[in-house]
Amino acid sequence: MAEKSSRGLADVVAATTSISDIDGESGRLFYRGYDIHDIAGRISFEECVHLLQRGDLPTQQGLDDLEDELTAARQIGATTEALLPHVVRAATPMEALRTLVSSLSVDDPDAGDSSVEADRRKATRLVAQMPILVARYEAARTGRAPVESDPDLGIAGNFLWQITGRYPSDRAQDLFDTCLVLHADHTMNASTFTARVIAATLSDMHSAITGAMGALRGPLHGGANEAVMNTLTSIEGDVDAVDGFVREELSAGRKLMGFGHRVYKTEDPRATHLRKMSEELGELSGNSRYYEFSRRMEQTVFDTKGLYPNVDFYAASVYHALGIPTDLFTPVFAISRMSGWTAHVIEQHEDNRLIRPGSEYTGPTGRRWADIAER
Numbered sequence: 001m002a003e004k005s006s007r008g009l010a011d012v013v014a015a016t017t018s019i020s021d022i023d024g025e026s027g028r029l030f031y032r033g034y035d036i037h038d039i040a041g042r043i044s045f046e047e048c049v050h051l052l053q054r055g056d057l058p059t060q061q062g063l064d065d066l067e068d069e070l071t072a073a074r075q076i077g078a079t080t081e082a083l084l085p086h087v088v089r090a091a092t093p094m095e096a097l098r099t100l101v102s103s104l105s106v107d108d109p110d111a112g113d114s115s116v117e118a119d120r121r122k123a124t125r126l127v128a129q130m131p132i133l134v135a136r137y138e139a140a141r142t143g144r145a146p147v148e149s150d151p152d153l154g155i156a157g158n159f160l161w162q163i164t165g166r167y168p169s170d171r172a173q174d175l176f177d178t179c180l181v182l183h184a185d186h187t188m189n190a191s192t193f194t195a196r197v198i199a200a201t202l203s204d205m206h207s208a209i210t211g212a213m214g215a216l217r218g219p220l221h222g223g224a225n226e227a228v229m230n231t232l233t234s235i236e237g238d239v240d241a242v243d244g245f246v247r248e249e250l251s252a253g254r255k256l257m258g259f260g261h262r263v264y265k266t267e268d269p270r271a272t273h274l275r276k277m278s279e280e281l282g283e284l285s286g287n288s289r290y291y292e293f294s295r296r297m298e299q300t301v302f303d304t305k306g307l308y309p310n311v312d313f314y315a316a317s318v319y320h321a322l323g324i325p326t327d328l329f330t331p332v333f334a335i336s337r338m339s340g341w342t343a344h345v346i347e348q349h350e351d352n353r354l355i356r357p358g359s360e361y362t363g364p365t366g367r368r369w370a371d372i373a374e375r
């Protein structure tokens, strides 16, 4: 008979990992031993991909090689290409993209091979393909011709270019690049755990990533950033209207998206950076409405409920200011988290044991079979 369960697996250590670590009490996050405050704004997303997937920050030569690999992999196969027009009618972008990501395995040159070497190649390809997929999806659903990828731009700049059709300023590229770094990995969050459970059956990289996409979609996980933006835009009037909104939501027993965290007992260190970016982008664009609304909401939620904002809260106003459509916020999260998910699949495959927890039975016992005519 199993022991008492931990609801939501809170405080259960489900795996060992050398990819990232969180100190929830002091609000610190580390990628392979580097404090996020030390590297955010200093390394590019490509360097971060190298760090997470390959274990170390790259040398200049290592970075040049990875960038070449990533740029060459900015394409989707014929199967995904053919599927694209059919999935644009899907209810949400995440539903469409989950299907498209799954289809990438069909044309992957390493399909059927889950060796560490093949996993590494697939991991790099998936990081390169994910932003292209989102941009192609956006073009298809809006009926526009796809914007050609620009090999002179990194992942962050090229994504903004393809999504908005406007060449992004250097500062916009840098800020979005930092967003991608900040969202890249976060220990045993729901989508990463999902990916590891799937990988641990010795299933393949694409299956694990497809499962992770499904988990990320939910509003309690990656879907929160979109919900935050919808909240901000739904509040009418000036910044004082925020207080009434917050009190009404909380007294109705509803959760405010973008607040609270299972692990952090203090400020989420990613929110520290995103708050500053939101402020800067508000100033640069001459429209600080959503930054100011966010600041007030943060203050009121803390005063009434003692909750801190998480990564999704200020990401909303940042993405909005960068010109990203609201319903693509969660796909943008996936673009970044692809680096962490794939690193975890590699790590799981390198030292695998099936993940199969127990359960606490709460149903009836001692029942006896009766013939169907007598039930």
Ligand SMILES: CC(C)(COP(=O)(O)OP(=O)(O)OC[C@H]1O[C@@H](n2cnc3c(N)ncnc32)[C@H](O)[C@@H]1OP(=O)(O)O)[C@@H](O)C(=O)NCCC(=O)NCCS
Binding pocket: 008, 219, 220, 221, 222, 224, 254, 255, 256, 257, 258, 259, 260, 261, 262, 263, 305, 307, 310, 311, 312
């Ligand atoms: C992230 C989250 C799922 C963590 O959940 P958890 O560890 O299971 O914590 P719980 O949902 O059990 O919340 C614990 C308490 O705080 C409250 N709480 C937590 N987050 C809250 C929020 N965003 N708004 C209002 N109340 C919240 C709960 O109502 C609960 O209160 P109670 O004990 O009086 O019932 C939760 O904080 C949440 O739903 N946040 C909103 C969604 C979100 O932003 N997700 C992105 C996470 S990065």
